[in-house]
Amino acid sequence: MNVIEAHGLRKDFTVRVRKGLLRRESRAVAAVDGVDLTVRRGELLGYLGPNGAGKSTTLKMLTGVLHPSGGTVAVCGLTPVPQRIQLARRIGVVFGQRSQLWWDLPLGDSYELLRHIYRVPAAEHAARLRRCRDLLELDPFLDTPVRQLSLGQRMRGELTAALLHGPEVLFLDEPTIGLDVVSKQAVRGFLAELGATGDTTIVLTTHDLADIERLCRRIVVIDHGRVVHDGGIDALHARYGSQRRVVVDFDTAPAAVPTLPGVHLEATAGPRLTFTLDGTASVGALVSALSALGGLRDLAVTEPEIEEVIARLYRS
Structure with a gap:
């Protein structure tokens, strides 16, 4: 069953552009331009x-914060904007730069208030x-006021706050932004276990591609408001020409280098040779x-990093 269905989803914003010394002209800019998405x-x-x-x-339209300029969207069978209150009880949202906790209250008190707001049974x-x-x-840090928490502690608190009412869908916008290594590991581990149960649908936006590699089997890439992947x-690697590297160390530099289809000698540094292999090479x-x-003394094969592949996609 699909919990998210969007067809031709579009959002236009009006911007004012300078035209001459005293004149400005209004122009419509498509932030989201015909996105089709099912989850x-x-x-x-x-x-x-x-x-x-x-x-x-896109996330703001899926959660009912913004009204679409065109297309159709349904989340949990509801239309987000007109049915925003009903939808709020069935989704959880974590925006990296926004908080749903009370800054002057201990973290545990925020959770108790949220229980009453969402009318969740005590058990x-x-x-x-x-x-x-x-x-x-x-x-x-449950008894610590939210304003005194570190960023990593607050983000763990935000994740908990978004889940206490048992949402069907969890929207996460940059949940690990600015976190230290330990906090990132804790958040990733928690999301991996949450996703493994299959009880909660998770939509994750992030610039930290390590989050994507460790958590997501499916990725949707959007650029200029349109879905490009x-x-x-694995399909992303295949589509955008990922290249593996083979680094070889010899006792002495070889007099000749073999020539094979799909194999390119990238660099030579004395007895060390570095080759790149396209998808056709063995x-x-x-x-x-x-x-x-x-x-031949040593050999190492390195798989392409997703950062390299995503960068190639954006450039294309």
């Missing part, structure tokens, strides 16, 4: 794009809070040819 129940989707691509605008609230306390290690990471064939030269 199944229990899916963990990575939603990527450069700054200004339309990621946050359900306690069970969900207990699970989040264990997985996100909240106990050391929808599929798995690492095994290259290793066999290099072994035949004699004096």
Whole structure:
């Protein structure tokens, strides 16, 4: 069952552009330009794009914050803007630069207030809070006022706040932005376990591609308001020409280098050679040819990083 369905989704903004010394002209700019998106129940989707691509605008339309300029959208069977109150009870939202916690209250008091706002039965609230306390290690700062929490502690608190009412869909906009390594690991581990249960659909936007590699099987890439890729990471590598590298060390520099289809000698540094391989080349064939030269001491194969692939996609 699809919990999110968007067809031809569009959002236009009017901007004023200077025309001459005293005149300004109004112009419509499409922040989201005809996005088609379906997300199944229990899916963990990575939603990527450069700054200004339309990621946050899409999330705001899916959550009922912005009214679409065109197209249709349904989340949990509801139309977000006219049914915003009903939808709010069925989704959770975490924006990296926004807070739903009370800054002057201890973190635990914020959770108790949210229980009453969402009218969650006490037993359900306690069970969900207990699970989040264990997985996100909240106990050391539950009695600390929110304004005194570190960024990593506050983000763990925000994730918990978004989940205490048992949402069907969790929207995360840059949830690990600015976090230290330890806090990032805690958040990633929590999201991985949450996604593995299949009870909550997660839509994640981030510039931290390590989050995407470790959490998401499916990624949607948006650029200039349009979807340019929808599929798995392997399909992304295949589509945009990912290149593996083979770094080889010899006892002495070889007199000749084998020539194979799809293999390019990228660099030579004495007895060390670096090759790049496109999708048609075989690492095994290259290793066999290099072994035949004699004096092979060490060999390493590095897979392409997703950052390189995404950068190539944006440039194209």
